[in-house]
Amino acid sequence: MIINEFKMTVDSRSVNESFARATVATFSAQLDPTLEEINDIKTAVSEAVTNCIVHGYKNCLGKIYITVKIHDDSKVVVTIRDKGCGISDIKKAREPLFTTLGGDRAGLGFSVMESFTDKLTVRSKVGFGTTVTLCKRIHGRTK
Amino acid sequence: MSVKIQFDGETLYCQLNGEIDHHTTLPIRLDIDDRIENCRPQKVILDFTDVTFMDSSGIGLVMGRYKLLSEFNGKLEVTGLSSNSYKVMRLAGLDRIANISKGVK
Numbered sequence: 001m002i003i004n005e006f007k008m009t010v011d012s013r014s015v016n017e018s019f020a021r022a023t024v025a026t027f028s029a030q031l032d033p034t035l036e037e038i039n040d041i042k043t044a045v046s047e048a049v050t051n052c053i054v055h056g057y058k059n060c061l062g063k064i065y066i067t068v069k070i071h072d073d074s075k076v077v078v079t080i081r082d083k084g085c086g087i088s089d090i091k092k093a094r095e096p097l098f099t100t101l102g103g104d105r106a107g108l109g110f111s112v113m114e115s116f117t118d119k120l121t122v123r124s125k126v127g128f129g130t131t132v133t134l135c136k137r138i139h140g141r142t143k
Numbered sequence: 144m145s146v147k148i149q150f151d152g153e154t155l156y157c158q159l160n161g162e163i164d165h166h167t168t169l170p171i172r173l174d175i176d177d178r179i180e181n182c183r184p185q186k187v188i189l190d191f192t193d194v195t196f197m198d199s200s201g202i203g204l205v206m207g208r209y210k211l212l213s214e215f216n217g218k219l220e221v222t223g224l225s226s227n228s229y230k231v232m233r234l235a236g237l238d239r240i241a242n243i244s245k246g247v248k
């Protein structure tokens with residue numbers, strides 16, 4: 001059951017990367033996470049938001065839609081959605097080291113999201129956009 | 144995010160400060176590459192002691208400098224990593240190309 005929910009929309013400007021991850025982390029703090037758990041959430045959210053900016057809205061400015069749901073079993077579910085270009089082959093995109101942008105991009109964003117959360121779901125349609133869902137159970141400091 | 148760079152004739156020491164993400168990495172990278180090209184150091188140390196956050200942009204930062212340095216056999220060392228940054232670097236296998244170590248905090 002969802003016990004608390006938060007929604008926000010930000011422009012796909014790179015300056016919002018730190019704002020988005022910090023805001024999601026602050027909202028998740030009500031579950032009393034450890035510092036490591038908070039960092040894991042921040043890192044995964046940073047990857048997803050950056051992808052919306054550098055890939056989804058590569059040649060334009062758009063909106064990024066973020067939802068955070070807190071479940072009663074101490075689970076945080078973060079949804080990050082863009083209405084950008086979409087991904088044609090999700091399986092391939094999720095492979096470690098796969099990147100469509102050269103330069104200093106390592107192609108490890110999805111790998112980071114996967115290993116820093118309990119579950120990563122990616123849905124996408126070319127021309128319509130991409131939705132990334134991150135689930136993480138918070139064990140917290142109190143145990 | 145900022146970087147302080149010092150060169151002693153052999154080693155280029157880069158002290159990074161703040162949060163490393165896609166937004167903050169580019170100017171830092173240009174600064175460091177500029178100094179690497181000019182100084183041709185035998186070794187570059189990237190000190191992460193004062194880095195408070197890092198995502199996969201940090202991987203790109205380390206990997207890119209590694210590639211540049213290996214063009215003239217320079218060595219790369221990454222020090223002072225937080226446990227979060229260390230986790231990200233290990234995931235990328237950066238421990239196989241550079242000497243990486245955690246900081247004491």
Ligand SMILES: Nc1ncnc2c1ncn2[C@@H]1O[C@H](COP(=O)(O)OP(=O)(O)OP(=O)(O)O)[C@@H](O)[C@H]1O
Nearest residue numbers: 051055056093099100105106107108109110130199
């Ligand atoms: N929101 C998105 N919209 C469109 N394409 C995307 C999106 N997210 C990811 N992709 C595609 O999936 C690929 C892999 O993404 P991933 O985050 O793993 O690596 P990267 O962003 O290329 O590099 P890194 O995250 O290591 O800097 C991208 O190169 C891009 O082609």
Ligand SMILES: [Mg+2]
Nearest residue numbers: 047051109110
């Ligand atoms: Mg990415």
